[in-house]
Amino acid sequence: xxxxxxxxxxxxxxxxxxxxxxxxxxxxxxxxxxxxxxxxxxxxxxxxxxxxxxxxxxxxxxxxxxxxxxxxxxxxxxxxxxxxxxxxxxxxxxxxxxxxxxxxxxxxxxxxxxxxxxxxxxxxxxxxxxxxxxxxxxxxxxxxxxxxxxxxxxxxxxxxxxxxxxxxxxxxxxxxxxxxxxxxxxxxxxxxxxxxxxxxxxxxxxxxxxxxxxxxxxxxxxxxxxxxxxxxxxxxxxxxxxxxxxxxxxxxxxxxxxxxxxxxxxxxxxxxxxxxxxxxxxxxxxxxxxxxxxxxxxxxxxxxxxxxxxxxxxxxxxxxxxxxxxxxxxxxxxxxxxxxxxxxxxxxxxxxxxxxxxxxxxxxxxxxxxxxxxxxxxxxxxxxxxxxxxxxxxxxxxxxxxxxxxxxxxxxxxxxxxx
Numbered sequence: 001x002x003x004x005x006x007x008x009x010x011x012x013x014x015x016x017x018x019x020x021x022x023x024x025x026x027x028x029x030x031x032x033x034x035x036x037x038x039x040x041x042x043x044x045x046x047x048x049x050x051x052x053x054x055x056x057x058x059x060x061x062x063x064x065x066x067x068x069x070x071x072x073x074x075x076x077x078x079x080x081x082x083x084x085x086x087x088x089x090x091x092x093x094x095x096x097x098x099x100x101x102x103x104x105x106x107x108x109x110x111x112x113x114x115x116x117x118x119x120x121x122x123x124x125x126x127x128x129x130x131x132x133x134x135x136x137x138x139x140x141x142x143x144x145x146x147x148x149x150x151x152x153x154x155x156x157x158x159x160x161x162x163x164x165x166x167x168x169x170x171x172x173x174x175x176x177x178x179x180x181x182x183x184x185x186x187x188x189x190x191x192x193x194x195x196x197x198x199x200x201x202x203x204x205x206x207x208x209x210x211x212x213x214x215x216x217x218x219x220x221x222x223x224x225x226x227x228x229x230x231x232x233x234x235x236x237x238x239x240x241x242x243x244x245x246x247x248x249x250x251x252x253x254x255x256x257x258x259x260x261x262x263x264x265x266x267x268x269x270x271x272x273x274x275x276x277x278x279x280x281x282x283x284x285x286x287x288x289x290x291x292x293x294x295x296x297x298x299x300x301x302x303x304x305x306x307x308x309x310x311x312x313x314x315x316x317x318x319x320x321x322x323x324x325x326x327x328x329x330x331x332x333x334x335x336x337x338x339x340x341x342x343x344x345x346x347x348x349x350x351x352x353x354x355x356x357x358x359x360x361x362x363x364x365x366x367x368x369x370x371x372x373x374x375x376x377x378x379x380x381x382x383x384x385x386x387x388x389x390x391x392x393x394x395x396x397x398x399x400x401x402x403x404x405x406x407x408x409x410x411x412x413x414x415x416x417x418x419x
Contacts, residue, residue, distance in 0.1 A: 009035020009380050014192075017041055017094055018075060019082075019103035022049045022174065023208065024132040025071035026181035027102045031188065032074025033373040033382040039094065039398060040075040041082075044419060046391040056364060062391065063363065069388045071181075073359070073370065077389025078398050079419045083113050086418040091115065093403055095123050100188050102181075104132040107142045117203040127201045128191045130184040136207035146208065151176035155212025160219060160230050179215060180208040246305075249338060250313055253320045256338040261308060263300065267292030269334040270312075276327060277315045287311050345369070359387050395419060 012035040018028035019041050032038040040047075049071075050062035057064070081087040092115075095101070101120065103110060110116055110131075117129050131137060134146030135154075152158045152170045162169035187204045195201055219230045248260050261270050270292040277283035287308060316324065321337035328335040337343060345356065353376075358367040373382035399405045399419070413419045 010377070010382070011036035011189075014099040015039065015097060016100040016102060016188075017091075017098050019101065019105070020132065020181070021047060021104050022052060022067075022071075023104040023134075023177045024102055024130075024181040024184055024206075025049060025068075026178050027130065027132070027184040027188070028075060028181075029071050029073055030182060030185040030374065031100070033375075033384065035380070035382070036100070038075040039098075039394075040072055040077045040389060041080050041091070041094075042077060042391065044079045044081055044392075044417060046079075050391075056368075066368075069361075069368065070370065072388035073384050074386055075389055076386075076394040076398065077392065078395050079392040081418050082115060084416065084418045086413055086416060088114060090399070090403075090413070090418070092120075092123050094398075095120050095127060097402070098124065098127065099192070101127060101129045102132070102184050102188065103129070107131075107133050107137045121201060125201060126195055126199065128188055128195065128204065129201075130188050130191075130204040130206060132180050132184050132206040132208065134207070135209050137205045141209075148174035148176050151208045151212055155209045156216055156219065157212050160216070176208050176212055179211040180206055183211045183214075247309060247313075250316045252316050252324055253318060255321045255340060255343070257316065257321055257324050257335055258338055259316070259333075259335040261292075261305065261312060263292050263295030265293075266334065267295060269332070272331045272333045273312060273315075273335070276331065276333075277311070280315075282311075282315050282318070284311060357384050359384060361387055363390065392419070 011031055015037045016028055016031050017039050018025070020027065028038045028040065046062045047068070050065045050068045051060075052065055052067040053060065054066050055061065055064045056066055056069075062068075080091060082091055117131075120127050120129060133142070134151065135141035135144055149158075149170050152161075152175070153168070155176065157176075158168035158170055160168075161171065184204065184206045187206065191202050191204055222230045246260060249256050249258055259269075259273070260266070263270070274283055274287055274290070274292070278288050290308070321343065324335055325337050327333060339347070344350065347355070350356065355372055356369050357372045359370055360367050368387075370384060373384055375382050395410065399410055399413075400407065405413075410419070
């Protein structure tokens with residue numbers, strides 16, 4: 001058992017070879033949170049994902065990509081050219097000592113360089129390989145290229161995002177890659193359970209398109225139950241019966257909150273906020289006279305809704321997000337802040353649960369703040385234990401100390417371009 005394997009952690013006895021680019025980096029990171037020894041294998045000179053911004057202090061340098069740093073926590077790093085004969089042989093030596101491989105090359109690439117699942121399995125029959133591709137290993141789209149915009153659109157997600165009177169939009173962060181990487185990690189752990197029962201490894205086929213389809217949640221059931229599609233709402237919901245534009249996002253003193261004026265079963269929330277307005281002498285007698293729980297929101301006329309929205313909107317604008325949320329909790333008002341990154345970082349809830357962690361970066365001369373590990377467990381807590389690796393940072397440690405190569409071997413490999 002080497003020093004990088006913690007036998008007390010969930011995946012402590014196991015090693016993962018991470019061959020992914022941005023399409024799957026989070027998969028290895030999550031398994032690293034669970035204690036696995038993750039070896040990030042990069043091309044000589046560094047992975048292309050190191051060129052993705054934003055960058056530390058806006059310096060576009062491959063060792064300063066904040067994107068890279070975030071998704072490669074808990075990993076050691078080596079450089080290796082899989083297309084050279086020496087590089088392939090060295091990788092197969094790593095496979096013998098490993099339990100999982102996660103890769104995101106195009107379908108057929110690993111086979112074309114002599115590293116198919118069948119070859120890896122012949123070297124290590126227990127190996128589990130998770131392959132992440134835009135559309136999967138089979139089907140008419142299997143060789144198509146992708147981007148996050150394509151993933152979100154062809155998975156159906158973009159249909160639900162944006163304003164109703166404008167074209168669909170994508171979430172600005174490449175979230176489809178995060179879904180795919182997370183699904184690869186989850187599937188790998190499930191395959192590991194099968195391996196523990198049977199001794200068999202297996203090849204996992206992850207389609208990013210299918211991962212996005214699985215995130216659509218209520219979109220399918222809305223059609224099944226109501227025979228209508230979910231529509232793009234933006235900050236306005238269009239009522240399916242009356243066509244009334246119902247506002248859902250409101251500007252407050254220091255940001256925005258989400259709140260919906262509603263009658264019927266949800267009317268108690270609107271009653272509570274108008275009662276609060278009355279206590280502070282900021283509500284008209286007309287507004288205070290409306291009994292929202294007994295009001296049929298389907299029958300409310302546009303003039304009444306607009307008039308009530310103006311009063312309630314002005315009141316919300318006079319309060320901070322924290323003031324509104326504190327009252328929402330105490331008076332059972334369905335309202336919540338639209339949190340910015342700054343608000344999330346200062347959240348008392350997240351601070352109490354140690355939701356963020358400081359990681360030392362000696363190469364930057366300081367520390368950076370990261371979200372902490374993704375779960376808490378009673379037996380052993382997932383944890384962040386190391387920063388992302390520098391280019392080839394652990395070549396000596398892994399190739400010489402663990403695989404037994406000599407310094408002379410390493411020099412020769414470097415000169416030939418294999419590492």
